[in-house]
Amino acid sequence: MNTATIIVPSRLDLLAQCSLFHNIAPTILTAVAQTSIQRRYARGNYIFHQSDRANAYYVLLEGNVRMTQLTPEGDQVIVHFFTPGQGVGIIAALGSFNYPLSAEAIDDCLVMVWNRALMMQLMEKYPRLAINAATMLAIRFKDMQDRFRELATERVERRIARTLLRLAKQVGEKNKEGILINMPLSRRDLAEMAGTTLYTVSRTLSQWEKKGLVKTGREQVIICSPHDLVTVAEDLPPSK
Amino acid sequence: MNTATIIVPSRLDLLAQCSLFHNIAPTILTAVAQTSIQRRYARGNYIFHQSDRANAYYVLLEGNVRMTQLTPEGDQVIVHFFTPGQGVGIIAALGSFNYPLSAEAIDDCLVMVWNRALMMQLMEKYPRLAINAATMLAIRFKDMQDRFRELATERVERRIARTLLRLAKQVGEKNKEGILINMPLSRRDLAEMAGTTLYTVSRTLSQWEKKGLVKTGREQVIICSPHDLVTVAEDLPPSK
């Protein structure tokens, strides 16, 4: 597994698009990339597990990753999805604690890996890296804050709508029927993201399907009328 | 207001204790400090308001700051408290958006201020600054994640207990009666932090007071039996 990594030019381009490497000179980027290791994870495998010691820093090149957290009582909560170009495990690696959650590959994934201490050195040497990491964090933090407030003040239907819209933005794929959420997504997953139960999600989706807002299938949702869904998510629903 | 700042040695010590300035050489620290401006805010004043353009970076030297967010519907949520030594407004300043929330001085406060662009330059020059900022963010992020999960999965009583314990850790002051939450703290404040209503908070505190867990007053809470409160927050309550 710990094979040396050959960086082909196309891959460098890919790296340059990652938020972590914004505004990094190509020569530096090459140097940084060469200190990394590449790894593949097959669908369903874990990149790391909750409460593992956080000593690596990942950048996702291909595939999608789902972050889940298990509560002491055994409830699972889905905290985040990562799409290519994003940094995984930054938080724990920076704070140098154990991973507070697990990272699961929901597709076949390709990641670049840096040792924690090494990444620290790199950041000391190339401040831009540290600034970019902080910026990515800042954005995710704001996102989390919004979700928190949402959970505290909005009712379930609206939260589910927002969750769907957020997912659509992240992994939505337009086709003739509408926007397909392009990943296996069970009712339970949705429930855990929106902070409710799978029962309520199921009922809500059924209702929406009757109204033509969405089409649902096994582990699949297609948003047929994004506009109406936004209405549910934002405004007072237009009565009726 | 924009008067040049004289850094007296004792203040430098204070700065060195801030998370942002961990592991920064004293000479650099002095240089960095000299680029800042100091400002005072009287109790009740705002350091910045939600949706102001984020162009400054604050470090809190004295006093406490409360971060609140107003939802479109007008509900207020309290997101965070800052105590001396912490950086305020980092997130927005890094992400370069508008402040997503308001920062209110709940005591008389003394802060150091850097212009956003200036702080960026400093971070480029002294990577440790950027790393520290990222680390602080990472810690706060984790905290927020925990609160999110808590809100999604725990019942109200437990959330209130945790909120109190968190506050106790931040601004708790031991005295003969127990741990005093050393800041004006209304039922409504608590409710907004725990994600519930002031009614429920009031009832819950009354119950606890009957059991001798806490003593409450107008805008004041004293935790008499921290141990029992932890029990409420963590375990299944010991029946009865």
Place this chain on the structure above:
DNA sequence: AGCCGTCTTTGCGCTGGCACAAAGACAGAT
């Protein structure tokens, strides 16, 4: 002292959405 505004408590009715149960649907394995 008296007034006023805010904070707090408590009662009461109501409902959103949770919990459990049971049945159907679909996918993958053998």
Place this chain on the structure above:
DNA sequence: ATCTGTCTTTGTGCCAGCGCAAAGACGGCT
């Protein structure tokens, strides 16, 4: 084809906690 496990739907009961209302308590101000 059949079995098995997971995913989904839907019905039903029920209660935690919200929302309103009304009254008391406290602090600050003039």
